[in-house]
Amino acid sequence: MSFEFLPDKPIYQQLIDRITGELIRGVIRPGEKLPSVREYAVEAGVNANTMQRVYKELEGMGITETKRGQGTFVTENPExxxxxxxxxxxxxxxxxxxxxxxxxxxxxxxxxxxxxxxxxx
Amino acid sequence: MSFEFLPDKPIYQQLIDRITGELIRGVIRPGEKLPSVREYAVEAGVNANTMQRVYKELEGMGITETKRGQGTFVTENPExxxxxxxxxxxxxxxxxxxxxxxxxxxxxxxxxxxxxxxxxx
Amino acid sequence: MSFEFLPDKPIYQQLIDRITGELIRGVIRPGEKLPSVREYAVEAGVNANTMQRVYKELEGMGITETKRGQGTFVTENPExxxxxxxxxxxxxxxxxxxxxxxxxxxxxxxxxxxxxxxxxx
Amino acid sequence: MSFEFLPDKPIYQQLIDRITGELIRGVIRPGEKLPSVREYAVEAGVNANTMQRVYKELEGMGITETKRGQGTFVTENPExxxxxxxxxxxxxxxxxxxxxxxxxxxxxxxxxxxxxxxxxx
DNA sequence: GTGGTCTAGACCACG
DNA sequence: GTGGTCTAGACCACT
CATH class of the missing domain: 1.10.287 (Helix Hairpins)
Incomplete structure (x- = not known):
């Protein structure tokens, strides 16, 4: 499996859009654990560094929280x-x-x- | 004088949008002569290379025509x-x-x- | 029950700081027996491996001593x-x-x- | 030339601290152009990607602004x-x-x- | 020349 | 296992 990406927008941006889109649509729910960086990277067909960047950006946006050694989770805060x-x-x-x-x-x-x-x- | 540019879009793109927008609004009319690359570059406050690219793309889009020794003109073709x-x-x-x-x-x-x-x- | 931890510092470090702090403040006294690794891990809400590491480092710092079969004790040495x-x-x-x-x-x-x-x- | 880095803190963080420190001390002034990513990377003895990350983080902090094709500049805003x-x-x-x-x-x-x-x- | 993106692969600390 | 950092090297768009 590997996602389709538009050529004119950074892949990491498209991944951020995709994930926030799933959040908005309710496909992903508050408190839910996201796939590990490596898992998601494989699934999306991108390098682990690129996925790492996506996760870091999401955390910077206050959308996810990372629990050390456990993974990345969607923030519980619905607001x-x-x-x-x-x-x-x-x-x-x-x-x-x-x-x-x-x-x-x-x-x-x-x-x-x-x-x-x-x-x- | 120098135009305002958004930081997230290429300057040359914004200039193309600007000029085509003026065309659409009728600020610039078919057959009209555009300023020289250098003049326009100075007016817009951009590098001459950037302006050169703008003119080149406009010509590629069939919007302008270059008459050697005379300058660049908006195409007469209204269609x-x-x-x-x-x-x-x-x-x-x-x-x-x-x-x-x-x-x-x-x-x-x-x-x-x-x-x-x-x-x- | 489970302690609050800062997100930017290793949990095991925060636990070491906490225990040495209690020592310094006299909450814990020389010769006193500490809870077992498992007990303390449950109380703190951390993984037993993490607590194990805390005890190991405390012993390495000369703060605690392990008596086999009896448990872990704060060193008697006041110096x-x-x-x-x-x-x-x-x-x-x-x-x-x-x-x-x-x-x-x-x-x-x-x-x-x-x-x-x-x-x- | 290559900077000294502490082993317990990310290099990119230390570089951010260094640059903001120079800003605070007035070694670097508002509006000033910073060295290019590649130049600075060589000077600091780190990989260009690491330096890139530093610059991006600084921009995210509102400390620098980047003018495309021209380089990175300290924000003019003294506040x-x-x-x-x-x-x-x-x-x-x-x-x-x-x-x-x-x-x-x-x-x-x-x-x-x-x-x-x-x-x- | 500039900043920016991406890959590949390694290594680390944490739980 | 997890996230995070770093390097090396390539490629791109913009000015």
């Missing part, structure tokens, strides 16, 4: 996960709107297009 | 500009939707949020 | 406890002063701050 | 450096006092010792 979700959403949208305007589109034109109105007119 | 506009829009949205899913959100949740419905319910 | 106390103090301070200098502070600035002078001037 | 200094000092002392108490010493006993009174009595 953090909730704010994570909202932060992500707000950031995603802010970036998108910024791009829209930089390229000369209006917000309405884009949202109309996305909600399907653009295709039916 | 190209129209397709450019649509290509950009489609690309922008496709990327956005990809990110949404990668991070565990649903398309509806995001569009609701963007169109304001998410805040009023 | 050893006295030197232990001084060694600890000197080590603690030496490390602290080293850190101070490594980070660009002067010894005076820090001691002034600690003794309260830094806040009242 | 950040000031708070850095105070944070460092407070952290250093808090850790020290914690250790003191964990080991059964009183704060007075230690500060007396450090300010020289302990040696003259």
């Amino acid at each position: 953090r996960l909730q704010t994570l979700r909202e932060e992500r959403k707000a950031q995603l949208i802010a970036d998108f709107l910024r791009d829209i305007e930089a390229l000369g589109f209006t917000r309405e034109e884009i949202t109309d297009y996305m909600t399907g109105r653009g295709r039916n007119d | 190209r500009l129209q397709t450019l506009r649509e290509e950009r829009k489609a690309q922008l949205i496709a990327d956005f939707l990809r990110d949404i899913e990668a991070l565990g959100f649903t398309r509806e949740e995001i569009t609701d949020y963007m169109t304001g419905r998410g805040r009023n319910d | 050893r406890l006295q030197t232990l106390r001084e060694e600890r103090k000197a080590q603690l301070i030496a490390d602290f002063l080293r850190d101070i200098e490594a980070l660009g502070f002067t010894r005076e600035e820090i001691t002034d701050y600690m003794t309260g002078r830094g806040r009242n001037d | 950040r450096l000031q708070t850095l200094r105070e944070e460092r000092k407070a952290q250093l002392i808090a850790d020290f006092l914690r250790d003191i108490e964990a080991l059964g010493f009183t704060r007075e006993e230690i500060t007396d010792y450090m300010t020289g009174r302990g040696r003259n009595d």
Whole structure:
């Protein structure tokens, strides 16, 4: 097994996105133990160092906690996960709107297009 | 004078976005002569090599044409500009939707949020 | 029952510090019998291997003695406890002063701050 | 040339401490360009990856900014450096006092010792 | 030239 | 077994 990665974004970033995405969707739950660095590295088809970096970054984000010699666990604190979700959403949208305007589109034109109105007119 | 650039996106990309955005908004018009690479580089506060790359990519995109000894001009072809506009829009949205899913959100949740419905319910 | 441990220091070290601290404060007295490795491990909420290591290091430091079949006892020798106390103090301070200098502070600035002078001037 | 490193602390941490120390002492000034990752790595006698990590961590701390293709610079913002200094000092002392108490010493006993009174009595 | 990412493989301390 | 650090060497995008 080995994941598919986009060529234009760092692998470690895509892995972070993937894991936080699973957290947001509830695939991974608070308190749950994540696979070991080495296990996950093999599963994802990346080097252990790359996975190590992912785990460290997640810990820096307050998403995981590591218990020495035992492994890495999703933080029990559900608030953090909730704010994570909202932060992500707000950031995603802010970036998108910024791009829209930089390229000369209006917000309405884009949202109309996305909600399907653009295709039916 | 020197433009403001976001730290997370290549400067040359931001310049391309800027120029195509001005094209889409009509700030720059078909047939119009663009500043020389050196002039524009100074104005933007970037290295001449960076500006050179911008012009080269714009030409590769079929947006500009170089007339030797005269300078760089926006293509006269209005169809190209129209397709450019649509290509950009489609690309922008496709990327956005990809990110949404990668991070565990649903398309509806995001569009609701963007169109304001998410805040009023 | 299970002790609280700081995340950045080895658990076995924190346990050694705790026990020597109790010795210094007189909570534990020379000649006193310590709990068995297993008992103490359960009480502290740590792995028995970890506790084993703590006892081993304490014995290596000359703080405890093991009487086969009877258990582990704090050394009767009061001089050893006295030197232990001084060694600890000197080590603690030496490390602290080293850190101070490594980070660009002067010894005076820090001691002034600690003794309260830094806040009242 | 190659720096001396203590064996019990990660090299990258010691390098971070060193650089922030130079910042605190004013050896390095706001806006100044730091040596390139590779240069500094050679000078310190460490691998370029290790130095890379140091620079990234510094950036994460808000101490440096990197201008793509140009290098890494100390942030111009002097407030950040000031708070850095105070944070460092407070952290250093808090850790020290914690250790003191964990080991059964009183704060007075230690500060007396450090300010020289302990040696003259 | 610059910072940044990735791999491969080794070694360590901790529990 | 776990996470963490370090080296060596390669490759990439950006300026």
